[in-house]
Amino acid sequence: MPARLVVNNLQSYFFTRNGLLKAVDDVSFSINPGETLALVGESGCGKSMTALSLLRLLPEPGKIVGGEILLDNHNLLRLPEVEMRRIRGNDIAMIFQEPMTSLNPVLRIGDQIAEVLILHKGLPAKDALCEADSLLQQVGISDTGRRLQEYPHQLSGGQRQRVMIAMALACDPKLLIADEPTTALDVTIQAQIMDLLLDLKQQRQMATLLISHDLGVVAGNAENIAVMYAGQIVESGPVATIFAEPLHPYTQGLLNCVPRLDRKQSLPTIKGQVPDLKKQHDGCLFIERCPCPCAPCGSEVPQLQEIKPGHRVRCWRY
Ligand SMILES: Nc1ncnc2c1ncn2[C@@H]1O[C@H](COP(=O)(O)OP(=O)(O)O)[C@@H](O)[C@H]1O
Ligand SMILES: [Mg+2]
Structure with missing residues (x-):
């Protein structure tokens, strides 16, 4: 089954008065018809700008500067604006x-x-x-x-x-993008809306990009997860793999924040905050919050690497 949506090396930058901000930096993923990819990460890590890039609706002064977005094999970044208008709302x-x-x-x-x-x-x-x-x-x-x-x-x-x-x-639509669709709702209503999205996706064979800051919300509702940090995907893979065997320390931190019945103590949080995306970074963007940084982390940017079939991680430890 060919993928419905393929995103390759997407780069969306903001050319602000105070400098260049890399909101989406080399992001790649794909979604099959009838499947959901959950894009998760803290506020400010680039999830919404990734979504808006797919529609070519980045706010000023944002620009897509690189990569390709293939919907059923057509590169949306090559389309004239009139064609793109037809895609929005239709496809x-x-x-x-x-x-x-x-x-x-x-x-x-x-x-x-x-x-x-x-x-x-x-x-x-x-x-x-x-x-x-x-x-x-x-x-x-x-x-x-x-x-x-x-x-x-x-x-x-x-x-x-x-x-x-x-x-x-x-x-x-061939592709539904749901950007934090339940964040403003009560927990019970949240679950009902997620169930509805799941039903519709199956009935209509839509590809869905489900955006959330909460790994708990996406757990039962997606086939695959991509974890985003500071504009980059730091880990991706099937939901079961990510939950059973999270490799990136950021994913491990996010999972620790998901409430569980068997854990009585208060929830831990990930210390520190997302780095300033306007600054030039030489090494790993997560280094300041990483519990176990090693030698190359401060000087060289790790690449996203496939560790096992379908399971990718951007971390020098692997
Ligand atoms: N209009 C804008 N001008 C400049 N920077 C922006 C603008 N909109 C978003 N950003 C920046 O882009 C980055 C990613 O934002 P966003 O994708 O909204 O994060 P998320 O959806 O993950 O919370 C943030 O650092 C944010 O400050
Ligand atoms: Mg957002």
Whole structure:
């Protein structure tokens, strides 16, 4: 099965007044149809900028300066902007942490979903409303007739996220990007939304890029994990492998932060913070927080290396 999305050596930099900031630095991954890749890491490590790069929607003064993004073997970075506009919303859909910021507060739910269908699928208005109703049912919203007439503020946070998912699904995307889709929600609602995403992915054979700062959230919901630190992938592999045999000290630290029933004491945190991405770094970007740095770590940047089939790590210890 050919991969749906292949990202090779992606580099996205911010050309700020205070200097060059390498938000995404040599990132590579791939996702198959019907599979989910979880991109995890602390806040500020480049997850959202990776996602926005895929849509070619980096905020100013950001630019993609290198690499390729292949969707079904077509390099998105070579497409003219008009073609790219067709890809957004048709082939790639994205949902965000706070649905309220993406929903229009003065438009009824039904009209917002219908608008997407009219614009991207060319449906007549009446059919679009019918389809909107069906989409709301598919994302587990009850009493859809009434919901279609309501405004975003009349819905709960979880329902709003379901509406966002319905809008994302409206065009049957090949790739769904979910950027911290449940971070703003209560834990029980969080689990329901994750279950919904899992169901939809299986039914529709979408490839999903699931972004989260929380390894616990992604555990049961992804086939593969890529751990990101300071703009780079430091470890990647199948979920079971990463959980059973984390190699990078940063991954080990993240896993220690996941709550477990068999561990009563308070959760440890990873000491220190993400390095300043504007500074020039000669060695490993994790060195200042690493519990076990060794000789080359301060002077040479480690490369991402395949240790076992499918399991890659960027660390001098291996
Ligand atoms: N508009 C911007 N201008 C300059 N730097 C930015 C901008 N947006 C994001 N960044 C920087 O890019 C880096 C990665 O950010 P981001 O991808 O949002 O992190 P994450 O999603 O993992 O929390 C951060 O260092 C952030 O400060
Ligand atoms: Mg983010």
